[in-house]
Amino acid sequence: MAVHDDSNGQKKKSSDALDEIPTFNVENMQNNTRIINYSRTFMSIIGGVIAGILGYTALTGFIFYFVIMAITTVGLAAKTGFAVHSFFDSWNQIVFDGILGGLLSFVLFWTFAYDMVHIF
């Protein structure tokens, strides 16, 4: 994933000092969410091109999309060092955010690459 900017994009949770008081920086959190969206868009475009070139059709392609998204999720989680809660509110955010938004891009690039390689 090339779109990570980790230098200032970390929501630091003061973990042990202030027990049970959620302290977070709103800007950093928005930045993190934005990074998720970027990664998802990027991966959906790349995944679309790959699916098209490999010639996946119908259900296979959509399954491929969700596999790609799962890989993205794992990648993002790895980027946080599997300490998701110090960067995001919940797992939901890292698992589900932006999946539907990327679908349209995926379909477009899938169609495009598929047509380039297989139809003509």
Add this chain to the structure above:
Amino acid sequence: MAEDLVLDTAIRDWVLIPLSVVMVLIGVLRYFVSKLMRSDQVPDVKIVKEGQLITRARNLRAAANFIPAKSFRARKHYYSNEENGLLHVPKGQAQNPQAQMFSDPNMAMDMMKKNLSMIIPQTLTFAWVNFFFSGFVAAKIPFPLTQRFRAMLQNGIDLSTVDVSYVSSRSWYFLNLFGLRGLFSLILGEDNATDDTQRMMQMGGFGFDPTRSLGAEKDNLDIVQHDWALPKFEQRAESVLKKLVQQ
């Protein structure tokens, strides 16, 4: 799928690829044109002041538990007392945002520019696509669809026998129009001007009333339950530092 159509490779070279490339380039062009046309109007001092004030009040609300009760009360009083609190809006002074909008021609002008920069390129591109590329079967989506999608995907060719997954050139234009948004957000940055849906939303929420948001912020501040989070932070800091020293 009844039988496969054989599409001429010339269609790929002269319709599909040019159309897609042009869509991307027009998106980029639109971004820069709207950036050029964006006028840097000097914002009204009063509005900026109110915006900053709301931000300050919100910060106080967010960080309320990190200051002692006394400090919090003092700040709250500063913002929301009934005589001269900053967030307190005297009755009758609230102005009608609609009237304010009409009294400021710049605002309307700006809106119009934005709208034009959105509508004109789209109309032009659509006309261009219609003129050059009408009637081609340009692409085929790699998954089957039901008959309902025929109107959406085969706009411009009236053949009811063609399988629905074949896409006409005009419909490919529409697919590009919506599907490239993700790409634009990657190459142009998040707040690119091509995001039409977001602009619609902004237009909807145009009648924004600063005085009302002041009042809302005041109410929010009034109901904050203050609960000091750091009653023993000095001892805690001491123990942490001791631990550090011991290591």
